[in-house]
Amino acid sequence: MSHDDGLCSIGELAERAGVTVKAVRFYSDNGLLPEASRSAGGHRRYGTDALGRLRLLRSLRALGLPVREVRRVLDEEDTATDGAGSVLENAVAGQLRELGSQLTALRWREAGMRLVLECPPGERADRLRLIGAVAAPPSTAPLARFWRAWLPPRMPARATAAFLDAAVPQPPDEPDPAQVLAFARLNAFVTRPCTGSERPQPEAHRNAGARGSAVLYAGLAQAYELAGTPLRRGCDPCPGEELDSFVDAYASAYGSRDTPAFRRQLAGQLATDPRIDRYWELVADVITTPGGPPEPTPGSAHDWLFAALHEQTAAPAG
Template structure:
């Protein structure tokens, strides 16, 4: 049997360290001396070395206890540490990119950018973007449809951002958390829930139309007639309880007014996407709107 001092000497640690782990139940004593002093067997040395190895990996003391009691707990503890380390590294990369953004800009830009960057967390929190869309979207949309829209609309923070990504995210954060003029829901007439308007029909149809337009957008083709435009117009017509007629297309061209706040959001979302990413719904909407305008112009000219 070893005394607490002898165990500390064999392990190359202080008596205080041995007492700390003993008091927390990680290092059970084998016996007590006649004077009430702790005594440890040789197996305590191996256990103490294991404790120190786990603590070197920054495992919290409760996790160390679980690993010592069950070998299966080690895998979960390692996975948890890797997740935490990944979050810390992501935060450091975002902080580095933010500092580079401030370092590389002109003195005139620095004050504004400092306020923008300082208003968001690193890595950025996407909850404000999700709240923005939940507020802007019609209240009667099914939950599955809202989830599908949020999946396309809310950007995921990049793991290795560039300074330009930090600026785009900061501007998006400022956009969605800033005050909204008017009624707070700046929609064009085509998206307002008036009368017999059925928002679920519209947004489901728009998802289909955007998917049909995506190949043309990715190929860089100019806006034109086709299945994508027909699906786009049909979605608006069915949502309003109308039919797709030349008269309706003319009226729809007037109804599709610009929505500056939403347009700006999609511009920033595109800046956060890789060049190979699928076009944003905003880009698809603009392409289809331009295709409708071109068709209407041709009919007037004819």
Template sequence: MPLPSSSSSSSSSSADGLRSIGELAEQAGVTVKTVRYYSDQGLLPEACRSAGGHRRYAPQASERLRLIRSLRGLDLPLPAIRRILDRDGAPGSVDQDALDDAVARHLRELGSQMSALRWREAALLPLRDAAPDERADRLRLVGAIATPPDTTAMARFWRRWLPARLPARVTAMIIDHAVPQPPDDPTPEQVLAFARLHAFVTGNCPGDNLDECQPAVHRPEEGYRPAVLYDGLVDAYALASTQLRARRTPEPGEALDCFVDAYATSRRTGDTAPFRRALHGQLASDPRVDHYWQQVAAIRTPGSGASEPTPGAAHDWLTEALAADIGLSAA
């Protein structure tokens, strides 16, 4: 069978050192169509055209073609390959900076894709293992989050939950501590916890009335200073976390005093027994976000191992310590 016309007509002039498109394709182990495509894309320049209009390539084109194939084998896109090859005139070399940038960018993209696949796998396992009467609920939960998931809804929840006049720096600090980052390689339990957390924050405060979203302790009388409150709560939670790590029962002490003082100072009043009783009643009557912090703990620490206390756990410990203090005072 005769060769394609482009190869047969060009091979007769191979003595000039140039290669026909067919010769180049055969040498590189690719099809003529592949060589023509890379030429049309500007990746494989022609040396000239024959009298009959056929493409002619310099001997160095075979090395450039091998480089193109190697880069395509890494699944790098054509624009990236063009930048890598076009910045250097030597046919067998590449622009190292452009190559580094392309590899780094491709690794980031692959990492994101792999993270999405790991989340999808971890989301499918609870569906596979669930009892028939649980599957619909689990499907609703895991189907509502993106893969890989983001934390936009959690951050939005905290911006609505926190006092409106809180300084931006304090709000940013609280959100940074309160919003868990999705693990790169989640367990099925972590996926379910993240899905439950997402359902909680997206189902909370459906209206635009902030009074429905914020707890009563964020809406006290005129003169309330929210920045003072949260600066003090940071210290109180740190002290309570020490008690939690030591597995101490909630009780009056330095941590509780710091906790109460934060509320009292923010309202320009003193720490008295009546104030403590009123504060406990206010905290107990407000909607709590215990469910939120339970899911955060499950996301951050899979399995049954000990975890770093969350701000929610510290708050619970201090509230119980306040209740114990009121009981002792009343006695």
């Protein structure tokens, strides 16, 4: 019980706050809960404001805030500056981000376990090998390295970053087993040993040069975005603004004009360019919502636009 001077013992304070004496002692020893005085026998005594402060401490710790963050929140409370509350808001926001990352990792692990559990016994060793090579949640760094090695050398950093944003899929926060498998296969695809002949460069890399490549990929990004609309609608490849934008990207990069002759030449060049179809197939599996229609990728958009160009240039002149 409280003494005549209004102070209470460590045991009384702990009982009122619903915490252990050990917790009160820990907070006091770390300077988070100041003592009002000591008794003649050296026992800790706490003032009337200690109970509210201890309850705040308990609440902050219950949120998972580390001691260093709790100290900063309490310092802000004590000083009552104009920015009062901002430290707490930032600390809680940081905890939410960390919890989000932990939950995403758990969902990837759960989906990976379901993937192994639900597959035929004869496939389990292969699937364990695939998902064992991918962190949870997975990193996209290997995919970015794959494309950096494929893109033209000395291409401007901004153009490279824009291309990577479109070409490297972000792992879903709540994947199903099929998406985990697709991402694991994608990771295996970009990290497998290969020779230079297995990753040839398209003719556009040689024709455009570093600066022209930046113009080319900026134009292609616009054309791919336009092609996404008919792709989602299930429309067959056909001439239109999507194809015009696609051809203009190459013409601008090469310093040429968009003419029927240029379109025929471009169609022939693209027909012989190397393809990375497997990459884009797996990307579509990663980003498509289970049970939903396939989401367009730069690869599927390129195929749609090339098909439209081939159909147009193959048609006899009327």
